Amino acid sequence: MAEAKPREERTGTGVLLMVLAVGFFTCIDSSAKLLILAGLPALQVVFARYFGHFVLAVALFGLRDPSAFRSRAPMKQLLRSLFLLGSTILNFTALQYLPITVTTTIMFAGPIVITLLAVPLLGETVGLRRIVAVCVGFLGVLVVMQPWGADFHPAMFLSLGALCCASCYFVLTRMLSDVEANATQQLWSSGVAAACLAPLVWQGWTWPEGWSWLPFVLIGGFGAAGHIAATVAHRLADASILAPVVYVQIFMAAFSGWALFDTLPTIWTLCGGLIIIGSGLYIWQRERVVRGRVRRPLPVQR
Template sequence: MKPAASPQLRAALLMLASMVAFAMMAISIRLASRTEPTLEVAFFRNAFGLLTLLPMLLWPVLREGGGHPLARFIASLRTAQLPRYFIRCGIGLASMFCGFWAIGHLPMAQAISLAYSSPIFITIAAAVWLGERVRMRRWLAVAAGFLGVLVVVRPWSHAFSIGTLIAVASAMTSAVVAIQIKQLSRVDKADTIVFWTYALWVPMSLLPALFVWHAPQGIAWLWLLLCGLLGTIGQLLWTRALKLGEVSALTPISFVQLPIVTFAGWLLFAERVDAMTLLGAGIILAATFYIAHREAALARKAASLAPSEAAKPNE
C-alpha cells in the first residue's frame, strides 16, 4: 500500500493543475476572441462557469442529511453583504473585460506577464485601504515590480501601445477585487463568495454583451465553453492549493502559466517574444515571489506570537 501524499505535495500538484487550467483558459480566450467580441467572451465565461460551479456547490449539500437539500443550499448561501457584492462584481467585471481584451489583442506573453503584476498593486491597496503595515523591503519589491512593468510596457519606445495600459488596468482593478474579497471573507464563507460572484456576473456581463452580440458559430462554441469550464476548475484548484500549502512555496509554481502561454502564442499565433518582455517578466515574477515570501513569513510570525500574547495577563 502506497503512503498518502503529503499536504505539501498535494498543494503543489493542485497549484500546478490550476495554472495549467488557467493557461488553457487564456488560450481558449484568445481563440474565441478571433470571432467573438471581448464582452461576449466574458459573458459566456461567466455563464458556463456558473453551470460548472453549481453541481460542485450542490454536491456537498446533497450528501448531508436532514432537511430539504434545496432549503439547506439556499441557507448556506445567505449573506448580509449583498450591496458590497454588487460593487465587488462591478469592479471584477471591469478587470475581466480589460484582461480578456489584453489576452485577445496583445502578444500572450506580454498580457500574462502584466497580469502577474497584480500582487504589487495588492500590496499598495492593502497599505492604503486596509491600513496594513508594509516595511521597507516589501516597498522595494513593489518598486522593482513597477520597474518590471515599465520594461514590459516601454512607454519611451516605438514598441509602446495603449493596449498594454489596458492590461495594467486589469492588474490594478484585480488588486482592488482581492482586497474586497479579503473583507467579504471576514463574514462569508468561500463558497458563498464564489456563488454570489458568479450569480451576479452572469446578468451584469450579459447587458453590455447584448450591444455587441455576435451569434457564435461552429468551433467558437467549444472555445467559449472551455473558457468557463477551465476558468472555474482552475479557480477551485487554486483555492484548495492555497488551503493546503503556503503562498510563498506555491507562488513559483504559479509562474508555469507564462511559459505555457508563451509557447502557445508562438505555436498557434506565430508570436515572437522579445528580450525586453522576457526581462520585464522576470523582474515582475521575482518581485511577486518576494512579496509572497515576505507576507507568508509575517503571517507565520503573527501566528506564533498570538498564543503568547493571549497568555499575557491583562494590564
C-alpha cells in the first residue's frame, strides 16, 4: 500500500498551493455551469469531471505504484467518495439555476457544519462561543437564500444538500488524513464516482459542440489539479493556517460570474457572505486557541 508522505514546515508554499487549489475549484464550477447551459446533462458533466480526474490520477499515481489502489480503510474511503460525488451532483445541478456567487457563498458555511459534525463523529468538544458562531453563520446562509423574498429559488436547497455532503466528506478526510496516502485518496474519490456514473450516462450521452469541448476536456484536469494541490498544501502548512484561504474564492467566483455569465453578486449575497465568513473566521480562531491550550505544556511548579 502507498505510504503517506511526512509533514513539512513550508507555510508560504502551502498557502500559495491552497490559493491555486481554490482557483481550480472555481474553474470546476465555471466549467460545469458553461457545459450545463450549453445543453449537456448535469450527470454527464459530473462524469466528465471525475473520469478526467481518474485518468490523471492513474497516470500520476496508479501506474507508478499499483499498490495505491489498495485502501487501509475501504469502507470509510468508499463513503468519503460517495459524499464527494453527492456534493458535486447537487452543486452542478444547482448551478443550472443559480449564480456561481450564490452557490459558492452557501458552500462557505462548510466550516460551520463541520464544527457541528465534529462533536458526534470526531468526539470533539465545542464550547458556547463556537455554538453561537455556528448560529450566526446559519443566519448568514438565510440572508443569502432569502427564503422570505421573491428572489428565492428552490435550487438553493440543492446547494444546502451539497454543503452537507461536502462537510461529511471533509470530516471523513480528516479521519483518514493519517491513514491513507494522497495517491489512494485521489484514485478512490475519482474512480468510485466515475464507476457509479458510467452506466447512468452512457445511454443518453450527448457530445459537446463547438467551444463547449474546451471546458468538457479541461474540467477533469481542474478537479485533479485542485484536489492534489489542496492535499499537498495541507502537508506543507497547518490546516488552521490554510482554512481562511478558501474565502478567496468569493472574489474568484464574482470575477467568473461577471466575465463568463454577465452576473454580479447581489447585496444580499455580499452581506450574507460577510456574515458567513466572519463566523467561519471566528470558529477558526477559537479552534486555534483551544488547540494552543491543549498543546501548551503545564508550568513547572517550583
